[in-house]
Amino acid sequence: MVSIRRKPDQACGAPVVLTMDGIVKGMRRTFPVAVFVVPFGIAFGAAAVESGLSVLQAIAMSAVAFSGAAQFAVLDFWPRPTAFGSLALVALALNARHVIMGAVLSPWINRLPLPRRILVLNYLSDVNFADSQPAFKAGARDAGILLGGGLVLWANWVLGTGIGAAAGSLIGDPARFGIDVVMVCFFATVVTGHLRRRSTLPPLIVAAGIAALSVDWLPTGWNVILAALAGGLAAVVFRGR
DSSP states (O other), X not given: OOOOOOOGGGOTTSOOBOOHHHHHHHHHHHHHHHTTHHHHHHHHHHHHHHTTOOHHHHHHHHHHHOOHHHHXXXXXXXXXXXXHHHHHHHHHHHHTHHHHHHHHHHHHHTTSOHHXXXXXXXXXXXXXXXXXXXXXHTTOOBTHHHHHHHHXXXXXXXXXXXXXXXXXXXXXXXXXXTTTHHHHHXXXXXXXXXXXXXXXHHHHHHHHHHHHHHTTTSOTTHHHHHHHHHHHHHHHHHHTO
């Protein structure tokens, strides 16, 4: 008899759960990076108050929206008459990468009941996606890893916003401390980890090239979507060879 050993990410029938232990684990895994979200929150809080928002309004926006790029973009419309259609398009473009991330996570997250699925994905961000997706592929089946990572990121973002809104003018530009390079290093490390397999190299090169070449002629965020689609197509082409 010949037995076929499935890879961990091919175990489609394995149940996916959401536990408190998983949430705590996700928090612990992401906390070292989440700490560096605070300075970005400070920058937003200070900018929000300068744009006319109150401290409570700035904090409420971060707590509800939880999207740094979109929140900074919204400040450009404040306090002029709000063009909700334009705001919606800007938010869609800046967060369109979540469509790709959701599609990648769907084999696991879609096995959760709808209410839990919505709860988990409500806190989806680049950092906890980059942390949890490899864990799922390696065999993890607790969505709490994704949710816990998102919660600790959200908490630090709201905390930073509160600090920046209350005392941002006293702190100044957080970029002068060099903290803004931390996220770049984190994602560079994530990408480097995938280079161990030669099959991942062509899609990464194609995606990076498309993103870099289109950044100046596509609206903000759409170059990421184009790069993801091109990278996926490249993966299909090279895998078929």
